[in-house]
Amino acid sequence: MRPLACFHAFAILMSTSAVALAQTQPVAPLPDSTEAATTQVAPSPSPAPLPAPAPAVAPTPPPASRAAASPGSCSLGNHSGLTESDSITVSDVVCSEVRRLSRGAQASYLVEIQRLGNIAILSLVEIDSGGRISDRRSLRLSRIEEVFPAAPRLAESLVARTPIEGTQRVDNIVGEEARVQKKKYGKTHFGLGVVGTAFPGAHALIAPGIDLALYHETARWAIGGDLRVGSRSQGSYDYYPSERSDRREGTFASLSVGARYFTSLDDITPFFGAGLSWSGISAQVDEFDGDDSGMSAYFETGVEVLRTHKTHLNIGLRANIPTYGIESTRNVVPMSPNGTPDYSAATSESETKYVVPISLAATVLF
Secondary structure (H helix, E strand, C coil), X not given: CHHHHHHHHHHHHHHXXXXXXXXXXXXXXXXXXXXXXXXXXXXXXXXXXXXXXXXXXXXXXXXXXXXXCCCCCEEEEEEECXXXXXXXXXXXXXXHHHHHXXXXXXXXXXXXXXXXXXEEEEEEEEECCCXXXXXXXXXXXXXXXXXXXXXXXXXXXXXXXXXXXXXXXXXXXXXXXXXXXXXXXXXXXXXXXXXXXXXXXXXXXXXXXXXXXXXXXXXXXXXXXXXXXXXXXXXXXXXXHHHCXXXXXXXXXXXXXXXXXXXXXXXXXXXXXXXXXXXXXXXXXXXXXXXXXXXEEEEEEEEEECCCCCCEEEEEEEEEEECCCEEEEEEECCECCCCCECHHHCEEEEEEECCCCEEEEEXXXX
16 A cells, blocks of 8 residues: 555656646747738838938137238238127228228238237238238227227338338327327427527627427417527627727517417428517617517428427527618718817718528427
């Protein structure tokens, strides 16, 4: 009976193992014919296309756009610290002056504007046919509106190959130049100088003197007046006419008002002037001794130096045209037969000379 019991237990164990194995590996049921006919196999998705290659990035041009440009062109270059609209306006103003002066030029030009604190540095750059900077001119502006006087200076200096300092005029000083050279327009100047006066028409000597002046100057005109006084005498004086031949004397004084016109705005400027004066003339030479006073007109010409500075030097030649002549009256005493003067027969003789004083003055105007 024991072997039978063992066999019966082994059979139960084997059947239990087979059932467990069937449960762990289930078999999917076959589809029926209707499902097989309608079921379609989904197509496999196509591979995604490869991304297109990124376009090549053009290299950034170097500062100042040094690439070769068409001859005679002018455009905006580097600009920083200003709005785009202001930069374009600055470029247009400068380029208009460049085109006016550089007709037929083979170079191209760039306008650069850079802000530095409270000032702006405005530059005009010349680019040769190879794209290289061949020349440059710059000015420092205290405000952007100074581009209007600065643009003609930059164009003139670069196109004509002259130093930028040589383009200074009375009315176009900008920026940092004002600390030394700029002056206030319409300034009143007090002047002190020396003057020498000659007396054509009386054969007298040249009389030294002083010139006191007060003028109100603008860029083209000066209006004011001056006081000139000069006198000189030499030789000895004697009562007898025969011993007065070496006596020479000349005196001139005038109080004048008038105007001067300056022919240019340069630092050294010729001028012409005219006006009226009240003058007095005294001349003595040989036996002539006369004096008079009255109204005069004057005309002058000269040159004024250092006009862009606060202190000027004025050198002028002036001719006073009096409305009067100077008259000399002398007593003529004939000699008696015995060789002594006969005062009882003395007569008076008069002589009139028309004298035009010519004066050369060098006056410092403060």
